[in-house]
Amino acid sequence: MNVNIKVMSSISNILSCFYRKRFLFITIAIITFLGNIDLWCNTSLLTVLKWALIAFFPCFLFFFFIISRFYLLRYIGYFLCIIQIVLSIINFFSYETWGFGFNERIFIILIETNSREISEFFISFPQLLFNFIILPTHLILWILLLILFIIIKYISFNVYRIFLSAISLLSIIITIVHISTSDIGKRDVCMIIKSALWLNHSTEMRKMLVEDMNNYINNNPIEQQHISLKDSINNIVLVIGESSARHHWQLYGYPLNTTPKLNSIRDSIFIFNNVLPPYSTTAESLQCILTTKTTISKKPWYYYVDIVSLSKKAGYKVSWYSNQEKVSQFGSSTGTIANNADIVHYEDSVNNQTIIGKRAYDAVLLKKLGKALNNNCSKPQLIILHTMGSHAEYSNRYPIEYKKFTKDNINNIRLSDNEKDIVAHYDNTIYYTDRILYDVIDSLSKSPAKNIMIYFSDHSEDVYDTGNVYLHAYKGKNIVKVPMIIWFSNSYISSHSQIVSNMNRCKDMAISTENIIHTIMNFMGISCEAYNSQLDFLSEDYNCQTRYFEGKPFNE
Numbered sequence: 001m002n003v004n005i006k007v008m009s010s011i012s013n014i015l016s017c018f019y020r021k022r023f024l025f026i027t028i029a030i031i032t033f034l035g036n037i038d039l040w041c042n043t044s045l046l047t048v049l050k051w052a053l054i055a056f057f058p059c060f061l062f063f064f065f066i067i068s069r070f071y072l073l074r075y076i077g078y079f080l081c082i083i084q085i086v087l088s089i090i091n092f093f094s095y096e097t098w099g100f101g102f103n104e105r106i107f108i109i110l111i112e113t114n115s116r117e118i119s120e121f122f123i124s125f126p127q128l129l130f131n132f133i134i135l136p137t138h139l140i141l142w143i144l145l146l147i148l149f150i151i152i153k154y155i156s157f158n159v160y161r162i163f164l165s166a167i168s169l170l171s172i173i174i175t176i177v178h179i180s181t182s183d184i185g186k187r188d189v190c191m192i193i194k195s196a197l198w199l200n201h202s203t204e205m206r207k208m209l210v211e212d213m214n215n216y217i218n219n220n221p222i223e224q225q226h227i228s229l230k231d232s233i234n235n236i237v238l239v240i241g242e243s244s245a246r247h248h249w250q251l252y253g254y255p256l257n258t259t260p261k262l263n264s265i266r267d268s269i270f271i272f273n274n275v276l277p278p279y280s281t282t283a284e285s286l287q288c289i290l291t292t293k294t295t296i297s298k299k300p301w302y303y304y305v306d307i308v309s310l311s312k313k314a315g316y317k318v319s320w321y322s323n324q325e326k327v328s329q330f331g332s333s334t335g336t337i338a339n340n341a342d343i344v345h346y347e348d349s350v351n352n353q354t355i356i357g358k359r360a361y362d363a364v365l366l367k368k369l370g371k372a373l374n375n376n377c378s379k380p381q382l383i384i385l386h387t388m389g390s391h392a393e394y395s396n397r398y399p400i401e402y403k404k405f406t407k408d409n410i411n412n413i414r415l416s417d418n419e420k421d422i423v424a425h426y427d428n429t430i431y432y433t434d435r436i437l438y439d440v441i442d443s444l445s446k447s448p449a450k451n452i453m454i455y456f457s458d459h460s461e462d463v464y465d466t467g468n469v470y471l472h473a474y475k476g477k478n479i480v481k482v483p484m485i486i487w488f489s490n491s492y493i494s495s496h497s498q499i500v501s502n503m504n505r506c507k508d509m510a511i512s513t514e515n516i517i518h519t520i521m522n523f524m525g526i527s528c529e530a531y532n533s534q535l536d537f538l539s540e541d542y543n544c545q546t547r548y549f550e551g552k553p554f555n556e
């Protein structure tokens with residue numbers, strides 16, 4: 001108890017000292033402003049100010065309570081003030097280091113991450129921090145703060161009071177308006193609260209799934225669509241990759257032979273060279289990929305036509321085989337859409353571990369595919385295989401016989417042996433994916449049917465390619481590079497010569513997987529109101545309109 005009082009009183013002394021220098025508030029305001037700078041740069045004023053409740057409210061309280069005679073309120077003020085400084089610094093640091101600020105995406109990454117990634121992060125942290133501090137713009141900032149520290153005592157107290165009160169009050173008002181009137185504001189706040197209360201996540205996830213399912217049932221726009229099937233095919237297999245980085249594929253020029261199988265049949269597959277994912281995380285990406293929603297659409301995903309409802313209504317039998325989780329803390333849209341398929345199967349995780357732990361290898365999905373192709377289905381089929389692909393932990397993603405590369409194969413002098421080992425594990429996941437895709441094509445080519453396989457990754461991954469870390473949420477230039485390949489059976493090629501010849505001209509086009517649903521409709525012979533020929537890269541109308549990554553225009 002005495003120790004606590006001592007600690008509190010020394011914190012109080014330090015803060016009072018700063019306060020007398022009239023420095024603290026201004027510093028908080030500046031750090032807070034910088035902490036929100038990513039939002040200032042990339043979104044609206046309202047979005048910026050929604051975070052100001054967290055950022056400025058403690059400042060506001062502190063301002064009033066520090067002069068209060070009530071000790072308890074004063075300590076609450078100190079406490080909130082410290083939290084605010086920490087949050088703002090994290091935000092600023094996060095934006096400068098990874099390209100996004102302190103928003104729900106940080107929680108997504110924390111939730112998607114694992115102990116090894118966390119320890120990696122702490123190992124690389126001093127270097128990141130050093131890089132952050134010595135940026136020229138930051139050096140200017142430190143100098144400005146120093147100057148401010150010196151001249152601050154000449155600024156009148158009333159100017160302070162007016163300045164701080166005005167920004168605090170304005171922030172609070174706009175924040176409340178934003179949260180109470182916008183779905184996104186509500187969602188963000190809910191996400192933060194949900195994530196913070198991670199302990200009861202399973203209940204939250206179940207609720208989220210039920211909520212999403214209700215929303216999906218109640219708002220699904222499929223009923224309003226007039227769908228016709230111009231010309232069906234036999235089987236279209238959509239293989240959704242996970243965290244696969246194009247720049248680690250031999251097929252795309254990686255120096256190691258990570259994709260020998262696909263390389264051996266490269267003349268019979270269409271390899272797309274300029275494909276962008278909509279986001280760098282699974283749930284967000286798939287929301288846009290599986291529906292006609294785009295990263296800049298305003299409404300929640302369930303207001304948009306999705307691939308499963310659409311295909312079913314068009315007369316396809318839809319099967320969804322997944323080696324991933326049905327629902328995760330940060331979204332159940334994929335699980336909800338999948339749940340509407342005619343056949344839904346999730347591989348159980350090994351020992352009940354989560355997505356990042358030990359799960360079955362993706363070959364389990366091949367068995368399911370084999371069964372689906374041999375079921376003598378009278379309808380055309382859409383078969384979706386949701387793989388675990390290259391999700392961290394990489395070493396958990398491939399069987400021992402696919403351990404082709406070791407750290408000795410990784411020729412990157414910048415990396416330590418441990419880092420090279422991680423890259424080698426990653427490359428082995430690509431080597432294994434190569435085998436899976438080859439086997440999918442092999443099973444589809446065995447029958448004389450009109451078959452198509454489409455593969456792309458939900459997002460890419462940075463494996464020490466541009467920084468000192470591996471994950472899929474960094475702003476390194478490689479994070480936007482996903483592989484996409486498409487294969488047609490001979491019988492499809494002979495009956496759809498126009499589409500096939502169009503494919504050749506599309507291979508180098510700027511494509512975003514958030515629009516892929518329109519091209520899939522074209523492949524499947526589906527026409528409906530939701531189809532937009534301008535977003536279908538096979539269409540003559542396709543225009544390489546601005547592509548978006550994480551809701552911002554993407555500049556190559």
Ligand SMILES: [Zn+2]
Pocket residue numbers: 242243281282283458459
């Ligand atoms: Zn993913």
